Amino acid sequence: MALQKRKRPRPRWLLPLAGVALILAGAGxxxxxxxxxxxxxxHYKAGLLLxxxxxxxxxxxxxxxAIHSDPKFAPxxxxxxxxxxxxxxxxxxxxxxxxxxxxxxxxxxxxCRQAEYLGMANRYETALDLAREAVRREPDCxxxxxxxxxxxxxxxxxxxxxxxxxxxxxxxxxxxxxALDYARVLTKAGxxxxxxxxxxxxxxxxxxxxxxxxxxxxxxxxxxxGRYGQHDLGTALSYLDRALHINPDHTAxxxxxxxxYTQMGQDPxxxxxxxxxxxxxxxxxxxxxxxxxxxxxxxxxxxxxxxxAADILEKAQIPLYKRRNRFLTHPDDADNTVALAxxxxxxxxxxxxxxxxxxxxAQNPHHAGAQALLQKWTTGNQQH
Numbered sequence: 001m002a003l004q005k006r007k008r009p010r011p012r013w014l015l016p017l018a019g020v021a022l023i024l025a026g027a028g029x030x031x032x033x034x035x036x037x038x039x040x041x042x043h044y045k046a047g048l049l050l051x052x053x054x055x056x057x058x059x060x061x062x063x064x065x066a067i068h069s070d071p072k073f074a075p076x077x078x079x080x081x082x083x084x085x086x087x088x089x090x091x092x093x094x095x096x097x098x099x100x101x102x103x104x105x106x107x108x109x110x111x112c113r114q115a116e117y118l119g120m121a122n123r124y125e126t127a128l129d130l131a132r133e134a135v136r137r138e139p140d141c142x143x144x145x146x147x148x149x150x151x152x153x154x155x156x157x158x159x160x161x162x163x164x165x166x167x168x169x170x171x172x173x174x175x176x177x178x179a180l181d182y183a184r185v186l187t188k189a190g191x192x193x194x195x196x197x198x199x200x201x202x203x204x205x206x207x208x209x210x211x212x213x214x215x216x217x218x219x220x221x222x223x224x225x226g227r228y229g230q231h232d233l234g235t236a237l238s239y240l241d242r243a244l245h246i247n248p249d250h251t252a253x254x255x256x257x258x259x260x261y262t263q264m265g266q267d268p269x270x271x272x273x274x275x276x277x278x279x280x281x282x283x284x285x286x287x288x289x290x291x292x293x294x295x296x297x298x299x300x301x302x303x304x305x306x307x308x309a310a311d312i313l314e315k316a317q318i319p320l321y322k323r324r325n326r327f328l329t330h331p332d333d334a335d336n337t338v339a340l341a342x343x344x345x346x347x348x349x350x351x352x353x354x355x356x357x358x359x360x361x362a363q364n365p366h367h368a369g370a371q372a373l374l375q376k377w378t379t380g381n382q383q384h
């Protein structure tokens with residue numbers, strides 16, 4: 001199953017203006033009317049109005065003006081970072097929060113969101129360090145535990161990930177997005193029945209906040225893991241049908257549909273769902289292998305293309321997860337750290353790759369593998 005980006009009910013920078021006074025009060029600002037409000041407040045409110053009108057560039061400028069007026073005005077930083085994240089600028093969003101932390105070291109709930117954004121930007125090791133620090137500083141922050149849990153999952157530490165997400169869920173039991181993440185990881189960690197209880201509680205609500213993801217999680221668990229060890233393919237298909245009725249292009253639901261139809265021996269139907277999943281989004285390694293098998297049983301030569309695609313993904317993904325897992329448990333293993341740096345670089349995480357190599361060389365300036373990798377990168381940069 002492909003990893004899903006955590007979805008939130010709505011961007012926090014789209015709060016109605018009626019809530020502005022509460023935000024400002026939470027930031028320690030006494031709001032006393034239009035004639036006495038600080039310039040930062042005026043710019044911030046103007047930015048909220050512009051954001052609600054869909055004018056992101058203008059809203060950004062107003063929030064920048066608010067920050068210029070008062071470098072410690074936290075609401076402007078937070079709204080700006082959420083706008084950047086909504087626009088897919090995860091590194092910029094993280095940098096904006098880093099600026100807030102520098103301006104106001106006492107500001108809360110900064111590291112957790114930085115970790116989340118950097119994780120989405122493929123800055124894995126940096127995000128992991130920030131998430132751990134966020135949990136240490138603010139153990140009562142559900143977002144911190146959630147961020148750490150999601151990052152541990154990317155190192156295939158499913159037990160650790162489930163434990164962090166459990167704490168997050170206990171701290172924020174009404175956060176449906178978090179609960180669905182917890183149910184998904186709990187299932188992968190070997191506890192599908194417990195996960196079904198969590199997901200079913202949301203699925204039986206009259207109007208779940210995230211109906212597509214909710215119905216997908218239910219269908220995926222019932223189809224792939226079953227209930228009390230027994231697969232319930234019919235109920236699984238009904239949940240996935242509901243998800244696809246709302247969003248026909250939901251990648252994970254199409255993939256899960258295809259996998260269920262292969263179990264039912266209906267390869268042509270399975271292929272149609274799996275191909276659509278490939279067209280609309282990144283498919284998991286399991287999905288590609290499922291497509292390969294369906295083609296092979298149909299004696300379709302396209303099976304070779306599916307096999308090559310799966311082989312490429314497996315070569316890139318499995319070693320990376322294994323090296324990350326080893327790095328979590330044995331951070332002093334210099335050879336593994338160098339191998340991890342090479343893999344991170346190969347998937348575009350160049351900044352963290354350099355940091356990993358420098359960590360090794362700081363401990364052992366003569367480490368041959370680290371020196372060779374650094375020389376390789378230096379030579380490559382000079383050639384470009």
